[in-house]
Amino acid sequence: LIQYGTSFFYPPDTVGSHVSASPNHQTGRRTSLETRAAAAMPGTFGYELDPETLDDLEREEIRGMNQLYRDLQPLIFHGQYDRLTSPDQGMALWEISDDNRVLVQGLVYETEPNALRRRVRLRGLDPEAVYKDADGLRRTGQALMTGGLLLPVTSGTDAPVTVILEREKTQ
Missing domain, CATH: 2.60.40.1180 (Golgi alpha-mannosidase II)
Structure with a gap:
């Protein structure tokens, strides 16, 4: 987990962390949207994928993840x-x-x-x-x-x- 090593030197509000596409373009590895979001949450949280490739269920999941992040961002940045x-x-x-x-x-x-x-x-x-x-x-x-x-x-x-x-x- 890249974030684990990065966390020794940088606070979460300085770490650019993104939900990438699945399968991953470099490794071919497939992971759920929820897994990718959990890994990206302790940082600036963004997306590095083509939204046109997502189905309606995934778009709805992303709306929920974005709301959760908005609710948690002050805690993540200042906790x-x-x-x-x-x-x-x-x-x-x-x-x-x-x-x-x-x-x-x-x-x-x-x-x-x-x-x-x-x-x-x-x-x-x-x-x-x-x-x-x-x-x-x-x-x-x-x-x-x-x-x-x-x-x-x-x-x-x-x-x-x-x-x-x-x-x-x-x-």
């Missing part, structure tokens, strides 16, 4: 970026967080059959704060940093992972 895993661990995951939200994103390179779901420890959260995911599951920052976040079920190769946690407001 705290942490690498959670390295590619040699079979997955490349990163975390970008601020006082209100946490984005955990990346790729699981190969899903193993009958394997337990993977868990990743988050970093730099407020241990006393409560964070809620899209399903309404609530966990403290301490639990997420100590016990970890249980990743969604993946399938296939280069499976994208995107988890957004919202910090609950204190009364």
